[in-house]
Amino acid sequence: DAKTTQPPSMDCAEGRAANLPCNHSTISGNEYVYWYRQIHSQGPQYIIHGLKNNETNEMASLIITEDRKSSTLILPHATLRDTAVYYCIVRVTYNQGGKLIFGQGTELSVKP
Amino acid sequence: EPEVTQTPSHQVTQMGQEVILRCVPISNHLYFYWYRQILGQKVEFLVSFYNNEISEKSEIFDDQFSVERPDGSNFTLKIRSTKLEDSAMYFCASSEARLSIEAFFGQGTRLTVV
Numbered sequence: 001d002a003k004t005t006q007p008p009s010m011d012c013a014e015g016r017a018a019n020l021p022c023n024h025s026t027i028s029g030n031e032y033v034y035w036y037r038q039i040h041s042q043g044p045q046y047i048i049h050g051l052k053n054n055e056t057n058e059m060a061s062l063i064i065t066e067d068r069k070s071s072t073l074i075l076p077h078a079t080l081r082d083t084a085v086y087y088c089i090v091r092v093t094y095n096q097g098g099k100l101i102f103g104q105g106t107e108l109s110v111k112p
Numbered sequence: 113e114p115e116v117t118q119t120p121s122h123q124v125t126q127m128g129q130e131v132i133l134r135c136v137p138i139s140n141h142l143y144f145y146w147y148r149q150i151l152g153q154k155v156e157f158l159v160s161f162y163n164n165e166i167s168e169k170s171e172i173f174d175d176q177f178s179v180e181r182p183d184g185s186n187f188t189l190k191i192r193s194t195k196l197e198d199s200a201m202y203f204c205a206s207s208e209a210r211l212s213i214e215a216f217f218g219q220g221t222r223l224t225v226v
Contacts, residue, residue: 043116043203043217044155087155099145099168100215102155 004088009107012082018075020106022088025069031090033064035073036100039084044102047073047086078110114138116218118204124224125194133189133221135204144187145205145215146179148172155203161187194225 005023012018024033035047048055048062050071055062061074075082087105091098117136125131137144146158159169161179178190187206191198201222207215 038155041149041201041220043205043219044215045217046214049213099157099160099170100147100155101157102147104154 004090004103006086006088006103006106008104009109011109011111012075012078014080014110014112015077018073018078018082018108018110020073020075020086020088020108021070022073023070024088024090027068027090028092030092032092033062033068033071034089034091034100035060035062036087036089036102037084038087038105039081044087044100078108080110080112082108083110084108114216116204116206116216118202118218118221120221121219122222122224124226127196127225128193131191131194131223133191133202133204133223135187135189135218136185137187137204137206138216139185141206141208141216143167143207144179144181145207146189147203147205147217148200149203149220150197150200158189191223194223196225199223199225 032049032051034049036044037047038044048057048060050062050064052064064071085105085107087102089100119134144161147155148158149155157170159173159179160167176192180188201220203220204218205215
């Protein structure tokens with residue numbers, strides 16, 4: 001699985017958009033970008049994933065550059081409850097399932 | 113909303129004792145996982161399980177560890193002889209076989225070995 005690089009920490013004001021970057025310059029053509037988050041030692045929670053097109057769901061938007069070497073997770077209106085560690089993970093999605101390799105992630109602090 | 117449940121939420125055990133951590137995955141899921149997180153460190157993959165056998169395991173998952181699906185609902189992680197360094201948060205996860213897009217994690221069991 002491709003390695004990812006994320007900033008260790010970021011701050012965001014409540015109500016503003018949080019933009020979390022991730023570099024994955026060695027990503028392969030069949031590898032997806034996944035984002036998970038972990039709120040204060042709870043179990044990780046899936047947020048969103050994508051291959052090459054931008055994606056949006058009720059939680060967030062995922063912007064993947066055209067060369068797929070980096071991506072940005074956008075929380076459009078961050079709330080205090082979005083304070084968490086955010087993990088960018090790159091892996092192949094097989095039909096049979098697979099492990100997730102977590103890095104250190106980005107610790108996002110949403111401040112009032 | 114369906115969820116993965118883990119019991120107990122916190123377990124304290126003496127070094128050398130056996131512990132069994134229990135998980136009830138989401139009912140229609142076929143892939144099951146155990147991860148651990150030592151305090152202040154990253155989440156680490158331990159093992160994946162499908163069709164009643166281990167499909168992949170990490171270097172951490174040595175002979176002291178075993179997994180089992182004893183019935184149609186539970187998925188367990190056994191540590192035979194606990195060490196101090198086994199103290200960690202243990203997370204169970206499950207995913208659907210076909211899509212495998214999203215893994216659902218339980219809230220974890222905090223294991224403290226004294």
